[in-house]
Structures are given as C-alpha cells and as structure tokens.
Amino acid sequence: MNAAFEARLRGELDTLHAAGTFKHLRHLTTPMAPEVHMEEAGDVIVLSSNNYLGLSDQPEVIEAGIEGLKKYGAGTASVRFICGTFDIHRMLEERIAQFLGTEASLTYVACWNANTGLFATICGEGSAIISDELNHASIIDGVRLANKAKRSVYKHADMADLEAKLQEATAAGCAPVLVVTDGVFSMEGSIAKLPEIVALCKKYGAVSVVDDSHGTGVMGKTGRGTIEHFGLTGQIDIITGTLGKALGGAAGGFVAGSRALVDMLIQRSRPQLFSNALPPTVAASSLAALDYLDAHPELAERLRENVAYFRAGLQRIGFKPLDGPSAIVPIIVGDTAFAIAMSDKLLKRGVFVTGFGFPVVPEGTARIRTQLSAKLTQDEMDRALAAFEAVGKEVGLLS
Numbered sequence: 001m002n003a004a005f006e007a008r009l010r011g012e013l014d015t016l017h018a019a020g021t022f023k024h025l026r027h028l029t030t031p032m033a034p035e036v037h038m039e040e041a042g043d044v045i046v047l048s049s050n051n052y053l054g055l056s057d058q059p060e061v062i063e064a065g066i067e068g069l070k071k072y073g074a075g076t077a078s079v080r081f082i083c084g085t086f087d088i089h090r091m092l093e094e095r096i097a098q099f100l101g102t103e104a105s106l107t108y109v110a111c112w113n114a115n116t117g118l119f120a121t122i123c124g125e126g127s128a129i130i131s132d133e134l135n136h137a138s139i140i141d142g143v144r145l146a147n148k149a150k151r152s153v154y155k156h157a158d159m160a161d162l163e164a165k166l167q168e169a170t171a172a173g174c175a176p177v178l179v180v181t182d183g184v185f186s187m188e189g190s191i192a193k194l195p196e197i198v199a200l201c202k203k204y205g206a207v208s209v210v211d212d213s214h215g216t217g218v219m220g221k222t223g224r225g226t227i228e229h230f231g232l233t234g235q236i237d238i239i240t241g242t243l244g245k246a247l248g249g250a251a252g253g254f255v256a257g258s259r260a261l262v263d264m265l266i267q268r269s270r271p272q273l274f275s276n277a278l279p280p281t282v283a284a285s286s287l288a289a290l291d292y293l294d295a296h297p298e299l300a301e302r303l304r305e306n307v308a309y310f311r312a313g314l315q316r317i318g319f320k321p322l323d324g325p326s327a328i329v330p331i332i333v334g335d336t337a338f339a340i341a342m343s344d345k346l347l348k349r350g351v352f353v354t355g356f357g358f359p360v361v362p363e364g365t366a367r368i369r370t371q372l373s374a375k376l377t378q379d380e381m382d383r384a385l386a387a388f389e390a391v392g393k394e395v396g397l398l399s
Helices: 003-019 059-072 087-100 111-122 137-145 159-171 194-204 259-268 280-295 298-317 336-348 378-394
Strands: 035-038 042-046 104-108 128-132 150-154 177-182 207-211 238-242 253-257 328-334 354-356 366-371
Touching: 042 378, 059 087, 059 280, 087 104, 087 253, 087 280, 104 111, 104 259, 111 137, 111 177, 111 207, 111 238, 111 253, 111 259, 128 137, 128 159, 137 177, 150 159, 159 177, 159 194, 177 194, 194 207, 253 259, 298 328, 298 378, 328 336, 336 354, 336 366, 336 378
Parallel strands: 128 150, 128 177, 177 207, 207 238
Antiparallel strands: 035 042, 104 253, 238 253, 328 366, 354 366
16 A cells, blocks of 8 residues: 555544544444344434335345346346346336336436436537536536536526526527436435426426436325426436335436437446446346335325424424425534534434535535434334434533
8 A cells, every 4th residue: 555645545534533524334234124223323213214115124025136136146247238138127127117107217226327327428519407506416427427518507496597597508509408406305305396497498498307316205196206296297308216215225226218318328328338237136126116116105105194293293392304395304403523423422312313514515504314214103203203302402402
C-alpha cells in the first residue's frame, strides 16, 4: 500500500470520526423483518428499511428464490447478449411491463445501473435533460454520463421553473427533451407533481421519465406506484424502478417503456452490455413478489394505515415530521452529528433508524428518516414511539 495515500485516507477518516459523522455498518443475523437481531444491539424494531410490504421474509417469495436457484443455478456467469438470457428474465420483464402498463421492460442488477444506463443511451448531441434538484443520486450520475446533452436542473417541484427550462430547451431546438423526476423523494417523503409534469411534457413535446423506486408497492390503490396514485397509468413515457425495496428487497432494477426503448437499451446501454444479468434466484423471487402483491392488495392499504398511525403518534408526542403521503416519515433535527447521535440513542432503546446528514441532504437539514412497513404491529409501533419520546426528551427536542 502506498504509505502517503494510506495516510491521506486515514486523515480523512479521522476527521469524520472527530466530527461525529463516521458511518458504522450494523450486522443483522436474521432476515429483514419488522424486528431483527443485530450483533451490536440485540433484538431491535426496524424503522430504517425499504421493506415497505414486508416481503423480504415472505415464505412464498423465499421459496420462489430457492426454486429459481435450483433450476437455473447461480447465474449465466456472463452478460446476456454473449451467453444467453434465462427465460425467467423474460418472464419477469413481461410481468413488470404488465404490472406498470407499459409495452416492455428491461431488468438490471440495480436501479442505479438502470438510471446510469438510460440517459447516455438515448440522449446524444442536440438533446436536453431537465432534472428536479432533489432527484436521487443515481439519476444525477446518470444524467452526468449523458455529457453530449444540454443538462439543466429545475427547483424542486417548481413547475414555473420547469416550464422556463422547457422553453429554453425547445427554443434551442433540442430534441429529444427529457424531464426526469423521482416519484417519491427518498429524503423528503414527498411526491412529484406528476399531473402538472405530464401536462407540461405534452405541451412542449418532452419525454417524461419517473424513477418510482420508493413508490412501487407503496403508492396507489394496488401498489403500482405514484403513477397509479395520480391515475396516470399509460401517460408516463419511461419508468425506472427497483426490485430491491418493496418487491422483495434483494436486488435488481428496471426500465419500463416502449418496445423500441427497451430494444435500444439492449443494443447500447453500457451497464446492460457489460454486466451480468440479474441472478435467477432474485428474478424468481421478484416475480413471486409481484404475484403476491397482486393477490394481496390489502398490503398497500395496511401500509397506509401504519403510516398514518405512526405519523400521528410522532405528532402527539411533540415531533413535527415532514408532510407527505408516502411511507417515508422524516424528522428534521438540523446537524449531521446530532442526527447520528440521536439514531445511536434510539438503537440503544431497541429502535433501528438512521440519521442522515450532509452530503446526503443539504447542510443544516439533517434528519431521522423513519420508514414504515405493512408488517409492523401496533405494539411494535407503540414501543418505537415510546423510545422516540424518551430520546427526544433526552436530547432536548421535546419538553
């Protein structure tokens, strides 16, 4: 190891430790569930997972993954266009398209890969991409890779600013013009103004792109996401999303849209061309998760009930969580070190929840981000609320 380089890394890490912002990994010894066993803290209630529907340890989902592993083995050991693609991938992609109401879909090993593989493929010289300022980091990095396109950012959820950017792009003769937004903003719990965005895209002939990773399985009457929530099925041009949150939680992402879009991604999307396919066990379990959600639409309703109960509980004891209809309920506490210290205190009281600060969110807006699951019981939520009340008083946030 280069000694000077090692010293530089250690110095930067020492700075993080001194500031109280060093991130520690926690080690679970049981499946992800409303309550888990953690090496560092024993049995804890989980309020920091994207396991919104509780499908990570659903027996049908687990069994499907086991059967997929037995039938197909560990994987193809190469990329899809070189050595072939399993029929389970085609089945899953057809199922995703059917679930979202699109012509086709294409899976990736993660939604990060889907987002970084999308924009550079379809946006070349003369095109434009207009992105919400609070979009996920994978969108930001994906847009950066489309370095031949004109790229701009509009103020979060500001439709006047978006229209101004659309006017600039169309006046410059850009084509295509893409407008990209998260469906649910992961750090805020708020949702995009999709009806207004769709209207503006139609007005200016732009292509609408929605990453609904935190909306799939959560929003909409049947859990089909933010697009269903607004009654806009079939009106979004491109949807990206994940299989690694509400839909089983293992891994995987996708792009859904027209057949022509998917065929172009198969031809030119670099993460698709140069990465192995989704492991077949994950493809099989994700397919089972979609089938389970369709058979149990009450899960989405139960999740909404849990969100309402927990949000009301936080407000009752004196916290002021950010508004929003999603399963993400953040509490702004200000300083990054303070947020991390508060999450450590909650963990000692049996509640696993993460404190987020800069650079994940802007300076001064550090937060405790709670995320609810349909499988949480009222008793578990009440115990978590009691811990929040005790810690809130201990750190001076509650009187």
